[in-house]
Amino acid sequence: MGVKKWAFWLLVVGVVSLVVGAVIGALTFEPVEFLAQIA
Amino acid sequence: MVKKKAKNSRSKARGLYVLVALILFNILLILDIWLTLIGAIIALIAGAFAVIVSGLATLIVSLIYTVGAPSAWISQYISFGGVSPVAGIFISIALICFGALWMIGNYYIVKYFYRLSVWYGKLNVDVFREYGR
Numbered sequence: 001m002g003v004k005k006w007a008f009w010l011l012v013v014g015v016v017s018l019v020v021g022a023v024i025g026a027l028t029f030e031p032v033e034f035l036a037q038i039a
Numbered sequence: 040m041v042k043k044k045a046k047n048s049r050s051k052a053r054g055l056y057v058l059v060a061l062i063l064f065n066i067l068l069i070l071d072i073w074l075t076l077i078g079a080i081i082a083l084i085a086g087a088f089a090v091i092v093s094g095l096a097t098l099i100v101s102l103i104y105t106v107g108a109p110s111a112w113i114s115q116y117i118s119f120g121g122v123s124p125v126a127g128i129f130i131s132i133a134l135i136c137f138g139a140l141w142m143i144g145n146y147y148i149v150k151y152f153y154r155l156s157v158w159y160g161k162l163n164v165d166v167f168r169e170y171g172r
Binding site: 021 | 118120121122123125126127128129130132133136137139140143146
C-alpha cells in the first residue's frame with residue numbers, strides 16, 4: 001500500500017475516532033465529577 | 040611561456056575570488072536560513088512524535104480505566120474529569136492517527152528539503168566551474 005493510501009485511511013480512522021470519542025465523551029460527561037476534580 | 044604562466048596565475052586568483060565570494064555569500068545569506076529550516080523540520084518531527092506518544096499514553100490509561108480492576112489505584116494519580124474512559128480510547132486512536140499523518144507529511148518535507156539542498160549544492164559547484172576557471 002502506498003503512502004497516499006496510508007495517509008487517506010489514517011485520516012478516515014482519525015476523523016471517525018475523533019467524532020465517536022467526542023460523542024461518547026459528551027453523552028457520558030458528568031459535570032459534578034468534573035467540578036469536583038477541578039475544585 | 041611567460042604569457043601562459045601569467046594567464047595561469049590570473050585564473051587561479053579568479054578562482055580564489057569566486058570561491059571566497061561563494062563562501063561569504065553562503066555563510067552570510069544562505070546558511071542561517073538553511074539552519075533555521077533544519078530547526079523547524081526537527082521541531083515538526085518532535086511535534087509529530089509527541090502527539091503519537093501522547094496518543095499511546097492516553098490509550099494505555101484509558102484501557103486500564105476501562106478494564107476497571109486497577110482503576111482505584113490509578114485514579115489517585117490520573118483523572119478523566121467526569122469523561123468516560125471509553126471516549127479516551129477513541130480520542131487516543133484519533134491522536135495516534137493524526138500523529139502518524141503528521142509524520143507522513145514530515146517525510147515529504149524532509150524529502151523535498153533534501154532535494155532542494157542537493158540542487159543548491161550543485162548550483163554552487165556549477166557557478167564555481169563556470170566563473171572560477
